[in-house]
Amino acid sequence: MSRLLLLISLFFSSFAIASDDIYTGFFSNKAVSGYDTVSFHDGNPVEGKSSFKTEYKGADWLFSSQANLDKFLADPDKYATQYGGYCAWAIAEKDDLAPGDPDHWKVVDGKLYLNYDNDIQNKWNADIPGFIELGDDNWAKR
Incomplete structure (x- = not known):
């Protein structure tokens, strides 16, 4: 029983640390609920696809195309x-x-x-x- 409590404690502790930098929700590691952040800059937000994914600041960022993923990778601070x-x-x-x-x-x-x-x-x-x-x-x- 104490092992289970330790695992639960570690899970929520690591979540709390990660959640300070990037909001991902409680049961997800997707930034912006899985939306393609580059697409907001084009004025037409769309959901990203798991085939175009990167990790940034401890969260998963999804994109709708390779071109948008490449834009993000070139300048994540611009698009995050x-x-x-x-x-x-x-x-x-x-x-x-x-x-x-x-x-x-x-x-x-x-x-x-x-x-x-x-x-x-x-x-x-x-x-x-x-x-x-x-x-x-x-x-x-x-």
């Missing part, structure tokens, strides 16, 4: 989500790690931001530059 895919508003306003949802997104100055839901995204849209400034400051402290 800001704040590790956590909700941009929550990082800025609450300094909290709420999940980001790829259905609620915006590319601003070439950077991809996700928000928790439509209501939160509307709050974030009210002062995007201000929330980005706060979010950048809060994220840098982590």
